[in-house]
Amino acid sequence: MLPPLSSSFYRHDTVSVARALLGHLLCRESAAGLTAGIIVETEAYLSRDDPACHASCGRTRRNAPMFGPPGQAYIYFIYGNHFCFNVVTAPAGIGEAVLIRALEPVDGLELMQRRRGQGRSVLELTNGPGKLCQALAIDQTLNEHDLCRPPLWISAGREVEKEAVISVPRIGISRAVDKLLRFYIKENKYVSRRKSQR
DNA sequence: GGGAAGATGTTCT
């Protein structure tokens, strides 16, 4: 197994971490086997001046992990069907995180395909926050998990040039829709493609 | 290849 990034990687400002995560490898080990993919799309959620952030109205039972130590997982259930996986950033107590929106599958493609349902193209395995959670079997039981160790961790991947990273408005939110806090690798085929709505 | 709408359940008011 590739060595995980150290916890200090996550302790910096959230926008920097959201950009820096692109190109790194999200790895998930389970009884069924290993699945992993390169992070190609992220979104930053900030504590100040960002009403779209779960932590913007203060601490609740649901968003409590966002106020915990940087480098832990914040996972929540949404729309009755899906999980979203976030990485907690900034020093503990601030309440910021990065949503992982899309991966480029690298390892365990067959297992991902089985979890996502038969006849699914490789492009559709992990090109969305709910999809990648299903493909990697990420659920509530991993909430608050330390991402510096198995069974869910992030390790150093390939270098991504600054010029190859685009920043655009975030997707699927109703507030603060104009902020350029969505980041992805230019021309990567696995980026989720939806236009913003509502 | 794109827009509309329904499914589904947890959290918070």
Next chain:
DNA sequence: GAACATCTTCCCT
């Protein structure tokens, strides 16, 4: 009871 950091199917061009 409303809102929700989504996905899928169906129908249109």
